[in-house]
Amino acid sequence: MIYSDEMETMPREALEALQLKRLQNxxxxxxxxxxxxxxQLNEQNVxxxxxxxxxxxxxxxxxxKQDLRDNYPFGMFTLPMEHIVRVHxxxxxxxxxxxxGYSRRDIEVWSELMARSFAxxxxxxxxxxxxxxxxxxxTGGLGAHYGGEKLGATVIPISGGNTKKQIMIMNDxxxxxxxxxPSYTLYLSEAIKDMNLDKTDLHLKVGILxxxxxxxxxxxxxxxxxxxxxxxIYGLSEIMGPGVAIECKEAKHGLxxxxxAFIPEIIDPETGDVLEDGEEGELxxxxxxxxxxxxxxxRTRDITRIIKDPCVCGRTHRxxxxxxxxxxxxxxxxGVNIFPSQIESLLxxxxxxxxxxxxxxxxxxxxxxxxxxxxxxxxxxxDEIKQLQNLQRSIEKDVKDLYGINVKVSLAEPKSLERFxxxxxxxxxxxxx
Amino acid sequence: MKMIKQISVFIxxxxxxxxxxxxxxxxxxxxxxxxSLADSSDFGIARLxxxxxxxxxxILKHNGFTVSVTNILAALIDDKPGTLAGILxxxxxxxxxxxxxxxxxxxxxxxxxxxxxxxxxxxxQELFDKxxxxxxxxxxxxxx
Numbered sequence: 001m002i003y004s005d006e007m008e009t010m011p012r013e014a015l016e017a018l019q020l021k022r023l024q025n026x027x028x029x030x031x032x033x034x035x036x037x038x039x040q041l042n043e044q045n046v047x048x049x050x051x052x053x054x055x056x057x058x059x060x061x062x063x064x065k066q067d068l069r070d071n072y073p074f075g076m077f078t079l080p081m082e083h084i085v086r087v088h089x090x091x092x093x094x095x096x097x098x099x100x101g102y103s104r105r106d107i108e109v110w111s112e113l114m115a116r117s118f119a120x121x122x123x124x125x126x127x128x129x130x131x132x133x134x135x136x137x138x139t140g141g142l143g144a145h146y147g148g149e150k151l152g153a154t155v156i157p158i159s160g161g162n163t164k165k166q167i168m169i170m171n172d173x174x175x176x177x178x179x180x181x182p183s184y185t186l187y188l189s190e191a192i193k194d195m196n197l198d199k200t201d202l203h204l205k206v207g208i209l210x211x212x213x214x215x216x217x218x219x220x221x222x223x224x225x226x227x228x229x230x231x232x233i234y235g236l237s238e239i240m241g242p243g244v245a246i247e248c249k250e251a252k253h254g255l256x257x258x259x260x261a262f263i264p265e266i267i268d269p270e271t272g273d274v275l276e277d278g279e280e281g282e283l284x285x286x287x288x289x290x291x292x293x294x295x296x297x298x299r300t301r302d303i304t305r306i307i308k309d310p311c312v313c314g315r316t317h318r319x320x321x322x323x324x325x326x327x328x329x330x331x332x333x334x335g336v337n338i339f340p341s342q343i344e345s346l347l348x349x350x351x352x353x354x355x356x357x358x359x360x361x362x363x364x365x366x367x368x369x370x371x372x373x374x375x376x377x378x379x380x381x382x383d384e385i386k387q388l389q390n391l392q393r394s395i396e397k398d399v400k401d402l403y404g405i406n407v408k409v410s411l412a413e414p415k416s417l418e419r420f421x422x423x424x425x426x427x428x429x430x431x432x433x
Numbered sequence: 434m435k436m437i438k439q440i441s442v443f444i445x446x447x448x449x450x451x452x453x454x455x456x457x458x459x460x461x462x463x464x465x466x467x468x469s470l471a472d473s474s475d476f477g478i479a480r481l482x483x484x485x486x487x488x489x490x491x492i493l494k495h496n497g498f499t500v501s502v503t504n505i506l507a508a509l510i511d512d513k514p515g516t517l518a519g520i521l522x523x524x525x526x527x528x529x530x531x532x533x534x535x536x537x538x539x540x541x542x543x544x545x546x547x548x549x550x551x552x553x554x555x556x557x558q559e560l561f562d563k564x565x566x567x568x569x570x571x572x573x574x575x576x577x
Contacts, residue, residue, distance in 0.1 A: 381441075383480060411443070413443060413498065
């Protein structure tokens, strides 16, 4: 279902004209209102009036997470606090969090984009959304909440965690939509089984899952375990929150990025050069519909590519491919680059291996070692040691063949690896570099 | 049929894991008749014969263990030199592979129990019968 025909199926030419107009306005505003941007543009020798085409975007400087930290807490706002109706902050795993401010109009735009996203996933009025994204400084909970209400669906603001209650409510309230992280959804599916409920007892039909990179194989596992459509959603607090991009139910391939609000670029993370559509690199987003805290060319650190081909759903907004990983998460093992999601894909293709795993990186005698711990399911368990060893060896061989990396696979007892209620932490890096 | 059900439990190689299994079994009043441990460098398989297989499987699963049930043969053999060799010879001559085996003493004077997991259990059972090797049934093993 398309929420806004006018915006979502706008011909490319008109859409790009709208983007340019909004970009020009935005650059002019931040130049005059945010000292940080005035300084940045002056240093680059660019004036707002130099932006004459979308191609001129690449003349503008990047904004990094560090820039947001340097201007903590409110230095990036274009508006005085009398016009800021809400703030969110991203988890500051290292140092200060990054703060985002929203004007009333920002909340409206965000709600609209999130409502569009829900609609693209096949959600509508009459649906009951169990919103298991965390409420709080994290944007997930409130972002999905406002979008669901805007759409006219029923929202259950249950937030994350409290799994038993989560399942009781899912069952009793006949929730049709689940919004959560993919790893928590998988955990829920196990807990549902443990509570002697079957997927057919539930009314769930769609899962709108995001906030962490996941794989196509993980999608299959979730869809199979819960009998739902698992839809990938993308967003980040610095840019807005959830609802920046989403897969449409029709194609389930690539996430439409709402181009009337955001301009995506793909760059080479090393050189900063803009890459052609289709090439893989770091996603950079410029916000062109934000009021309180617009960002120019924000470096997301997320690795993806742009899919240019028109989509079967009729939306004209381009798609980004499922996020492959974060450039920060990329592991360099003896000089070879590998993303946890690549290991995940491989594990999920291995018959009988549970989709719970942990990657442990260490350095022994100056050599990087990679250990993958996977849980053994009943399906694959044999009472003969050699068969389990064959399973270990076959995974080790697959990793070696595909990525050229030596890995040690160890088998773990079911449910022995940590489960996550929010974003999963799959990698433990014990290297002291 | 004189097949006996053996429970196999996947356990990680870390201190106390086998103890957990044994305590869960014992704590639920299930009598352990035999236990054998097979291990690799990072995991092991505990193989158990108990009085009350179904109950034990249920309890172990409930406690989060991966469990499977395997058919095995348990032979009551004379506790004297050469008996086992005689049995293995019969199996070898008939092209039956021993996947694993373990033994335990029986309370019957002069007898021991040998547990066999074989590549062809049906054929082995026929051969044991033909050669007058006593196989124990599930009921019989419970009582010894």
